[in-house]
Amino acid sequence: xAGVSQTPSNKVTxxxxxxxxxxxxxxxxxxxxxxRQSLGQGPEFxxxxxxxxxxxxxxxxxxRFFAVRPEGSVSTLKIQRTERGDSxxxxxxxxxxxxxxxxxxxxxxxxxxxx
Amino acid sequence: EDQxxxxxxxxxxxxxxxxxxxxxxxxxxxxxxxxxRQDPGKGPEFLFTLYSAGEEKEKERLKATLxxxxxxxxxxxxxxxxxxxxxxxxxxxxxxxxxxxxxxxxLLVRP
Numbered sequence: 001x002a003g004v005s006q007t008p009s010n011k012v013t014x015x016x017x018x019x020x021x022x023x024x025x026x027x028x029x030x031x032x033x034x035x036r037q038s039l040g041q042g043p044e045f046x047x048x049x050x051x052x053x054x055x056x057x058x059x060x061x062x063x064r065f066f067a068v069r070p071e072g073s074v075s076t077l078k079i080q081r082t083e084r085g086d087s088x089x090x091x092x093x094x095x096x097x098x099x100x101x102x103x104x105x106x107x108x109x110x111x112x113x114x115x
Numbered sequence: 116e117d118q119x120x121x122x123x124x125x126x127x128x129x130x131x132x133x134x135x136x137x138x139x140x141x142x143x144x145x146x147x148x149x150x151x152r153q154d155p156g157k158g159p160e161f162l163f164t165l166y167s168a169g170e171e172k173e174k175e176r177l178k179a180t181l182x183x184x185x186x187x188x189x190x191x192x193x194x195x196x197x198x199x200x201x202x203x204x205x206x207x208x209x210x211x212x213x214x215x216x217x218x219x220x221x222l223l224v225r226p
Contacts, residue, residue, distance in 0.1 A: 004158070031212065042119075042202050042216030043159065056211035091158050098212045106151075106158030 002026070004107035006092050012113045013082055021077040021110045025094030032075050033104060034067055035091040043091055043106075049075060050098045082114045117142045117207045121217035128193055128224050136188040136201055136220045144208025148186050150179050151202040153219070159202055162188075193224045 005024040013019050025032050031050055035043035045059040049069045057067070064082075069075040079086055089109040095102040118141045128134055140148065147166050151159035163172045165181040172179050176197065178189040188201055200221045204214040 033213065035214075035216075040218065042204070042218050043214075045213035045215070048211055048213055056213060058211075059213065093158075095212075103161045103164065104149075104214065105161065108156070108158050 004092055004094050004105055006090075006107040006110050008110060009108065010111045010113075012115060014115055015082060015084060017082050019079050019082055019112065021079075021090050021112070023075045023077070023092030023094075023107060025073065025075070025092070026105060029094035029096055029105075030072070031095045031098040031102065031104075032069060033093040033095075034075070034077050035093065035106075037089045037091055037109070039088075046077070046090075048098070055098065079112075082112075084114045087112055087114045117205065117210075117215050119203055119205055119215055119217035121201075121203050121220050123220060124218070125221040126223070128190075128222070130194055130224055130226050131192045133189070133191045133193070135190070136203075136222070138186040138188070138203030138217055139184060140186070140203075140205045141184075142205055142207040142215075146206040146208050148181055149204045149206070149214060150177075150186070150188055151204065153200045153202055162201075190222070193222075195224045195226050198222055198224045 034046040037043045048056040052072045064080045067077045091109045093104040093106045120139045122137045150162040153159045163179040168183045200219040202219045204216040
């Protein structure tokens with residue numbers, strides 16, 4: 001079956017602009033996660049959804065970052081007033097449920113470059 | 116503070132030369148420890164989950180082991196296609212279901 005998909009694969013934007021990154025999880029997966037990965041580093045947790053609600057948004061760096069999952073499937077990560085420091089690969093993952101026994105499957109990521 | 120440290124940062128092996136990657140962790144309590152493989156330009160690919168000290172899991176040329184303070188990923192007779200970055204992550208007891216990742220070990224296996 002299809003894995004986690006993310007669009008766009010690459011996004012270049014100017015400082016101060018607004019961007020939206022989309023994630024399509026594996027069908028039937030109720031849990032969805034966003035991570036951010038900088039060059040040479042491991043992924044860093046941003047937010048976790050169980051169904052439609054954000055169960056843990058403690059990793060969002062500030063109020064410029066926001067994510068939604070209105071129907072419990074597709075999720076959008078929204079970044080307002082982008083800054084050069086936001087440049088990174090944004091990874092989405094999904095799992096059957098929200099527990100350790102459920103493996104998180106990652107998408108290919110969206111590479112965001114803020115100029 | 117929950118922390119994951121991987122060593123070495125980079126490792127070059129000759130094809131067939133076995134070695135081990137280390138993942139040291141500090142957490143208040145461990146729900147699980149995960150190993151992922153990441154190829155350039157791709158998302159991490161799940162390899163193993165370990166839950167308790169003494170547990171071992173194997174997949175082809177890879178074997179993961181876990182103690183109370185660290186995990187090892189043993190690579191036996193590696194092939195060039197094993198070249199990738201290997202990431203270790205922990206799921207702490209006192210968190211939701213987020214994973215805390217190390218910085219990874221970049222493995223290069225030369226033919």
